[in-house]
Amino acid sequence: MEMNVKSKLSAILMLTLLLNAMPVNAASLGIWPINPRIDVNESATAIWIKNNDRRPVMLQIRVMDWHQNNGQDETLEQQSVIASPPMVRVNPGEQQMIRIVHRHGNIPENTTERSHRIFVDEVPDSRLEGSEDASLKLQMRYSLPLFSGVGNKGRNIPKFLKSNTPQLTYRITGDEEKYLEVDNKTGFHARLSQVKAIRPSGETLMLSDGLLGYVLPGQQMRWELSDQQARFIHGTDAQIQFTQEQTEIYIAKVAP
Incomplete structure (x- = not known):
């Protein structure tokens, strides 16, 4: 069993x-x-x-x-x-x-x-x-x-993720403790490394300079934010950017 x-x-x-x-x-x-x-x-x-x-x-x-x-x-x-x-x-x-x-x-x-x-x-x-x-x-x-189980050798997963960014979304959750919750509606894993938040003004804050973690296909994952990080993202239309296999991929904020 x-x-x-x-x-x-x-x-x-x-x-x-x-x-x-x-x-x-x-x-x-x-x-x-x-x-x-x-x-x-x-x-x-x-x-x-x-x-x-x-x-x-x-x-x-x-x-x-x-x-x-x-x-x-x-x-x-x-x-x-x-x-x-x-x-x-x-x-x-x-x-x-x-x-x-x-x-x-x-x-x-x-x-x-x-x-x-x-x-x-x-x-x-x-x-x-x-x-x-x-x-x-x-x-x-x-x-x-x-x-x-998906694709053969040479399939460029980061390229696919980059062209399907509407299916990679995030939101801020939690009351006292704030979390970055990422939703992956694609059929491929997202490997979040060198993660940063970018405001519409271009101001940038690094969230993780190494590997933050994975979001598996069709699933959600969340990570706790510091007060500074939560304040930087909260109330703005900031994008989350991460790197996967030397490709920069953006995650848009989900509509409330």
């Missing part, structure tokens, strides 16, 4: 991988690519894991469905997309390929992307139990997105 595993991804111990073109090193591991996809008419993709530490690591790799509810990321166990192998030992300085496989064959083309999260968890080494090292050992979780 499938079981809901609800968690606020920002609240669990994990490293979200942000860069686009190179392996990401956090703690002892490098993992790449950090934006994998399974394209239409393909049944698998691959990620690579390199152990940069001086000790071997045992890793568990899982793929879960990813959706958003009430402004929070949630994951759901599933068995259609799996990691092979699901458990692996990587020795110091070595690297391991993990295949991410759609068990039912080639991915059919859908009108909406499927969204998943790949979790790579470091498994405790039982040989360290009871030792001084065990009390100092911090088990890490690594997480990266996986999308599938």
Whole structure:
């Protein structure tokens, strides 16, 4: 039976991988690519894991469905997309390929992307139990997105989002605490990085100079604003601008 595993991804111990073109090193591991996809008419993709530490690591790799509810990321166990192998030992300085496989064959083309999260968890080494090292050992979780089911390699998702900005809208919600709520009515994910608010006068305020987060296809996501940010946006027709794959995309304020 499938079981809901609800968690606020920002609240669990994990490293979200942000860069686009190179392996990401956090703690002892490098993992790449950090934006994998399974394209239409393909049944698998691959990620690579390199152990940069001086000790071997045992890793568990899982793929879960990813959706958003009430402004929070949630994951759901599933068995259609799996990691092979699901458990692996990587020795110091070595690297391991993990295949991410759609068990039912080639991915059919859908009108909406499927969204998943790949979790790579470091498994405790039982040989360290009871030792001084065990009390100092911090088990890490690594997480990266996986999308599938819309378009083939070369499809330019940022270009599509840019040409469909009326389907990307925002509003300010909340009473004492203010939130930026973004609604994505397109069939593609929006990856919000280098986010800024721009007033009609041209005055600009940076909201996030790194990765703010994702808004999945057909879903809503929200982020808390500081008092300064809320005041800057409130009562104006400011646009929200973000960057995805070096493309600047605007989000218009939804009509009240």
